Each structure stands twice: as structure tokens, then as C-alpha cells.
Amino acid sequence: MKSSKTLDPFDLAILRILQKDNTVPQRVIGERVNLSAPSVQRRIKRLEASGIIAAQTATVDPAGFGPALTIVVQVELNVETGGAIDVVKQSFIDAPEIQQCYYVTGEADFVLIILVQDMSEYEALTQRLFFSNETIKKFKTFVTMDRTKVSLEIDI
Structure with missing residues (x-):
């Protein structure tokens, strides 16, 4: 796995956005970090392949399924x-x-x-x-x- 020292400011900005909401469209991420959508897509794929992004999940509130x-x-x-x-x-x-x-x-x-x-x-x-x-x-x-x-x- 890569360390944060091998990630550039674009990678770090993308990760910050995805941690908050991994459903943000790549076009919107690109606008926020000043990159093209294809560049964002390549970076996300690389971050996934290297293990920096371990999973894309949804956080589910257990209260929605009754008492917990x-x-x-x-x-x-x-x-x-x-x-x-x-x-x-x-x-x-x-x-x-x-x-x-x-x-x-x-x-x-x-x-x-x-x-x-x-x-x-x-x-x-x-x-x-x-x-x-x-x-x-x-x-x-x-x-x-x-x-x-x-x-x-x-x-x-």
C-alpha cells in the first residue's frame, strides 16, 4: 500500500471528497479539484488498485431496522x-x-x-x-x- 507521502495534492483532495460522500460524480470532483473527469477516474482506479481506497460502501443506520x-x-x-x-x-x-x-x-x-x-x-x-x-x-x-x-x- 502506498503511504500518504506518495500521494499528490490532487489524490488527497479526491480522497477527502470521497470519504465524505462516495456518490459525488467524477465530473463534480474534477470541478472541485481542478482536474478533468477522466483524470479523476484514472486516479480513483489507481487508488483502488493500490489499496488506498479499500472499499466503496454506504453507512447504514441500524435504527432503520428496528431496535439495535x-x-x-x-x-x-x-x-x-x-x-x-x-x-x-x-x-x-x-x-x-x-x-x-x-x-x-x-x-x-x-x-x-x-x-x-x-x-x-x-x-x-x-x-x-x-x-x-x-x-x-x-x-x-x-x-x-x-x-x-x-x-x-x-x-x-
Whole structure:
């Protein structure tokens, strides 16, 4: 992946626009950054090919699908061998309820951001992922009261 040092001011300006709204037409982006639409298109393709643009997605408000709970979980492992960590990582990747998973340093080994409809769905998830896994020593649950800020934007 390229570093921001290899990106020119046009690339950075395009990325700023796309992070805010990836539906802005390339013609409009070109007008904003003083490039032609074909040039913008080539740059976007290059940014995608290099991995700088990882995905084009829509942020969906879970409230539109009924009640939802956002839960933050710290997970501590019994064993920290490479193989055990990889198995746990894969189980977290495979769980659709887990929106984000971070392998971290400190007291916890993983921090998870989980979205479920209610506590009974979360309880079933804990049975499936945590209690049935001997590698997991303990987990600590934080139920959010408000989704104050949800973003994946990077300060460019």
C-alpha cells in the first residue's frame, strides 16, 4: 500500500471528497479539484488498485431496522500462541454481528464492536463465541447508551 507521502495534492483532495460522500460524480470532483473527469477516474482506479481506497460502501443506520444495541467487548485469552490467536481472529471475522475487531496490546487481547437487536441475541452470541471457546479466558461487556460518533474517515 502506498503511504500518504506518495500521494499528490490532487489524490488527497479526491480522497477527502470521497470519504465524505462516495456518490459525488467524477465530473463534480474534477470541478472541485481542478482536474478533468477522466483524470479523476484514472486516479480513483489507481487508488483502488493500490489499496488506498479499500472499499466503496454506504453507512447504514441500524435504527432503520428496528431496535439495535451497540456493544463494545474486551476479550482476554488464556493462550497467546500464533495458532490460537489466528483461530480466535477467524471466529470473530466469521461472526456477522461483529462490525469491528481489533487485536490490541494491554490487559485485553481483542476489542470488538458488536451490533445486535437485543440482549438475548447478544447472550446467544456470547455462548457461541466466548463460552464455547477454551482459548477465551474472560470478556468484559460495555453496552453503549448512544452512538455518538460512528465514522471510518481518516484525517487527510
